Amino acid sequence: MSSSPVVVIRRADNAVVQAELIDGVQPRDLGLIERVWTPVRAQILAKLRAASVAPVDWPQSLRWDWSRKEGELKLLEAGGFGVICDGDWQGVMLTKSASHVALLASQRSKPLVYVDYVETAPWNWPIAAIGEQGRYRGVGSVLIREAMNESIRQGFKGRIGLHALPQAERFYDSVCGLTEIGRDPNKQNLLYFECSPEAAEKFLDEGGES
């Protein structure tokens, strides 16, 4: 694994704090990371139930537990990145290169980096209904930035593709400026997005909506 400096925002005092961007996370590492994240998810689930929050309003990745999938993760060929701050994994991303080609009309059939998985640590989720504000902000943006960087490194000019969970559609559409390709019947109708080189350039230089 290699590490480079990045920054995130600590919500408690709104300070910009130093973090490490880790390159070289392996799919099998997800299982280990999940051993720390899973108990926090369980606490969130208990609070949601106690507050009678409707299941439709629960974080849609609340039930993910990759520690149960360690065998399958070991067989997965993917690259990975993560953000460490304050000694903990604050977010993780897995990507595949050259396994997917673009569907976007202007980029059709050109290779892209497919983002297979992105998630932030559950203690970073702001959940108003149970008073959770989240510890660090901007972690997801740092990871997507790195997906675009990885695409540039691979010679794919910033092209990325991903299937967003319904609750994350707004982030990839409005905030990151990705193009909605359509719902994918092969992935439980998740909305599939792609990023053009122009959109990547804008995101990397300016960021998303103000």
Place this chain on the structure above:
Amino acid sequence: MNRKTAAPPTERWIRRMADAEDGCASIAVGGLAYDLGMLTPGNHENAPWVFARLLTLARRRREMTIDALAKEADVDVAELLALENGDVTPTPRTVYQLAQVLGVSTSKLLAVAGLADVEDESLKEATLRFAARSEPTTKLSKPERDALEEFVKVLVEKSDGG
């Protein structure tokens, strides 16, 4: 374009992105979760809530009180109240009665209520979309009205005559 990789984010960039992220419920990507069978299956856990929201919004859209809807659908007021609170799963008879009043397909409404498996992909999608877009607020906002009308359209179309 022969762009080089971007330098580490600036303070301005991360502040702008963190603010924008705050307006989003999640950033989670689900490709791997689908491949490994981790996506939430079906809608049965959500069913009472989705059904409750549909019922509440549809009733309010018609400017009906619970009493009036209960009378028109020949359903007990207490049962209707419990259904709108998401406390109970409706009986098949109640779903049938309500489908008649709301003018939607009985089999689809049974599926939304969690009393039948949802095999229709377009209905699954419409249900998730509706659940994500509607809030149980007192006033029917335009987005809620749009969400309701879009959902009802799916429930009505390709009617099975049931």
